[in-house]
Amino acid sequence: MAVSAPPRGVETSPLAPDLRPREPQEEPAAERRRAPEGPIKVVHAFWLAGMSCDGCSISATGATNPSVEDLLTGGIAGLPKVILHHPVLSVEVGEEFMHAFEVASEGKLDAPYVCIYEGSIADERIAGATDGYFSAMGDKVVEGTDRPFPTAERLAAMAPGAAAVIAIGTCATWGGIPSAAGNPTGAMSVMDFLGKDYRSALGLPVINVPGCAPIGDNFTETVAAILLFLQGMGPLPEFDELGRPAWLFSETVHRGCTRAGYYEEGTFAHAYGEPECLVEIGCWGPVVNCNIVSRGSQSHMGGCMAVGGPCIGCTMPGFPDKFSPFYKAPPGSAVSSTASRAVGFGIRRLRALTNHRLNREVRWDRLYDGDVPSGWGEVARPGMVDRTAHYFYDKLQFLGAKRPGRDDGRRYHTDLPPRARGMSVPHDVSEPADES
Ligand code: SF4
Ligand code: SF4
Numbered sequence: 001m002a003v004s005a006p007p008r009g010v011e012t013s014p015l016a017p018d019l020r021p022r023e024p025q026e027e028p029a030a031e032r033r034r035a036p037e038g039p040i041k042v043v044h045a046f047w048l049a050g051m052s053c054d055g056c057s058i059s060a061t062g063a064t065n066p067s068v069e070d071l072l073t074g075g076i077a078g079l080p081k082v083i084l085h086h087p088v089l090s091v092e093v094g095e096e097f098m099h100a101f102e103v104a105s106e107g108k109l110d111a112p113y114v115c116i117y118e119g120s121i122a123d124e125r126i127a128g129a130t131d132g133y134f135s136a137m138g139d140k141v142v143e144g145t146d147r148p149f150p151t152a153e154r155l156a157a158m159a160p161g162a163a164a165v166i167a168i169g170t171c172a173t174w175g176g177i178p179s180a181a182g183n184p185t186g187a188m189s190v191m192d193f194l195g196k197d198y199r200s201a202l203g204l205p206v207i208n209v210p211g212c213a214p215i216g217d218n219f220t221e222t223v224a225a226i227l228l229f230l231q232g233m234g235p236l237p238e239f240d241e242l243g244r245p246a247w248l249f250s251e252t253v254h255r256g257c258t259r260a261g262y263y264e265e266g267t268f269a270h271a272y273g274e275p276e277c278l279v280e281i282g283c284w285g286p287v288v289n290c291n292i293v294s295r296g297s298q299s300h301m302g303g304c305m306a307v308g309g310p311c312i313g314c315t316m317p318g319f320p321d322k323f324s325p326f327y328k329a330p331p332g333s334a335v336s337s338t339a340s341r342a343v344g345f346g347i348r349r350l351r352a353l354t355n356h357r358l359n360r361e362v363r364w365d366r367l368y369d370g371d372v373p374s375g376w377g378e379v380a381r382p383g384m385v386d387r388t389a390h391y392f393y394d395k396l397q398f399l400g401a402k403r404p405g406r407d408d409g410r411r412y413h414t415d416l417p418p419r420a421r422g423m424s425v426p427h428d429v430s431e432p433a434d435e436s
Contacts, residue, residue, distance in 0.1 A: 040080040040231055044113035045223075046101060046158060047086040050135045050151045051178040051187055052119025055213035056169035057088055062298045063216030066224050079227045083111075087137060098138040105157040112201075112230065114223075115162040120171040120178040121152045121193045123186025134185055152193060164200050164226055165190065166207045168219050173208035173244075174317040181321050191243065202230075208243040212314035215295055218248050242317065244289070253285035253304075253311045256293035265351070266344025268337060272308055279333045282326055283310035286336065290315040357382065357390050 047057070061068050066076055074081030084090065085100050103109050122134035136148030159165050167190040170176035178187035191198075191206045198205060207226070209219045222245045228234035238246040254260055262268070263277040270280060277283070288311050292303040304311055313323040320326075329337075360382075364372050372379035382390070 040112060042083055042111050043080045043163070043227060043230065044083045044085065044100065044104065044109060044111055045116055046104060046113055046162075047084065047089075047116045047118065048137065048151050048155055048158075049087055050117060050119035050121050050155075050172065051185065052169065052171055054088065054118075056118040056172070056219075057086070059211075059213040059216040059298070060168065060219050061089070061216070063220040064299050065217050066220050068220060071220060071223060071227075076224060078231060078233050079224060080231060082223075082227070101138065101154065101158070104161065105154070107161050109161075112163045113158075113161070114226070115155060115158050115165045117155055117165065117167050117172045117190045118169055119151075120175050120187040120189060121155070122178070123188070124150045124152055126184070126186055155190070155193070159194055159198065160201065162200050163202050163230060164204050164207055165194070165198075166209060166219075166222070166226075167191070167243075168209050169214050170210045170212040170314055170316075170319055173210040174319065176212060177320055204236075206243055207239060207245075210244065210249075210315040210317075211290070211292075212319070214315075215292060216298060217295060218245070218291070221245075222248070248291050249289045249315070251289070251291060251294075253288045253290045253293055256291070257285055257305050258293065259305055263337070263340055264344060265348045266337070266341035267348070278305065278308075278310040279337055280329045281310055282312070282329055283333075284313045284323055284330050285311040287330075287332070288313045288316055353386060353389060354393070356380075356386065357393075 049057075068084075070076050071079070071082040072084055085097070087097075090097055100109070104113050119135065124133060127134045133148045133150055135151045137151050137154055138149045139146040140149040141147070155165075167173045171178055171187075172190050175187055175189045175192065178185060179189070191208070194206060207222065209222050211218065222237070225234065225237040225245070229236050240246045240249065254263070257263075257277075259275070259277045262275070263279060267276045268280040269276040269278050272281065279286070283305075285305070290311070293305060295303070296306070297303045310326075312326045313319045316323070360370065360372060360379075364370060365382075370381040
């Protein structure tokens with residue numbers, strides 16, 4: 001457990017949770033690892049907010065596939081209905097809101113529950129030294145007085161009985177911005193707080209859905225996959241060695257980036273707003289695990305590169321310190337972008353040549369000697385280099401393959417009339433060679 005002793009001079013207070021390293025928990029009994037028998041009608045989801053900006057809540061509520069509404073209304077076939085206890089979205093307030101948290105903490109809830117933690121976990125001993133707190137939900141009685149109940153302490157009480165603990169967003173998964181160098185709070189992630197030996201009631205370590213803010217669909221899809229497992233309708237989804245949903249975080253940003261073609265051809269943006277690859281203005285996409293390029297930010301739209309933003313590695317455990325300063329190109333990109341430039345210079349020109357050829361109809365080449373009948377502008381006819389290059393290109397393209405067309409040696413009229421301006425149409429192309 002990555003929790004150190006309190007800083008020098010910091011005393012613990014009655015408010016501070018016990019952050020001392022815990023004894024490894026006993027291996028859960030085999031039957032506890034299995035999903036409950038029979039269909040589950042409801043699952044409670046307790047949303048705990050630590051040191052967060054609420055961005056994770058906002059992105060989760062913007063999810064569409066599935067949506068939070070789908071989960072809450074039981075609108076997905078086979079999935080249980082989710083009862084969400086959320087400090088902002090729930091209609092209950094005060095004691096009425098906190099009641100279910102208390103019941104779950106005492107192990108008296110009559111249905112399975114999951115804990116979702118948003119924000120990082122502060123070392124409450126630091127605030128406790130001055131009788132304060134960093135983040136809390138509800139009250140607890142200390143020496144006859146109602147005192148704020150630190151969220152971290154609440155998580156510590158609820159986590160052992162939870163079917164799963166899901167950390168949402170980079171603050172909860174890896175500590176995020178609140179844990180950046182120089183922070184005064186001792187902020188840490190959920191897995192740092194609960195420790196390596198933590199297992200949920202079903203035997204699961206902490207599940208991590210990172211991102212700052214995370215893609216809402218990544219979160220709701222993960223929840224749906226876990227619920228399918230709880231329901232006995234699906235296998236336990238695959239998680240990587242850091243507890244990330246493997247199917248969402250195994251690829252790098254760069255592999256799916258819409259600007260990757262520019263990188264390959266060695267052309268780079270040097271100012272925001274330019275369309276090329278952003279690596280020279282600070283993009284870390286080639287070494288970052290994130291699926292925003294394929295999934296978009298919300299409703300399959302947007303995402304960092306789509307809106308011109310370089311990747312600053314917000315899904316990564318090393319964020320933000322290992323990616324700063326954000327305005328500089330990553331040192332490693334000097335090697336790869338120089339190599340791309342060297343190779344891309346030639347590749348780019350060859351592709352431009354072929355692109356010019358492919359932007360002409362076959363008819364324009366064969367009947368009009370490359371003249372393009374466009375009223376929008378003059379299109380250059382293929383020059384000698386173009387013709388020569390594509391003579392050989394064409395031979396290679398169909399080497400050992402069949403050309404499109406008919407095998408009987410005859411050529412047929414097309415349905416298109418000859419060009420209105422009267423250019424003659426070669427007899428041997430437009431007329432049948434033999435009508436008999
Ligand atoms: S913008 Fe970033 S992720 Fe996209 S191609 Fe360039 S380096 Fe790769
Ligand atoms: S592309 Fe980079 S900055 Fe954008 S969401 Fe993914 S990891 Fe974060």
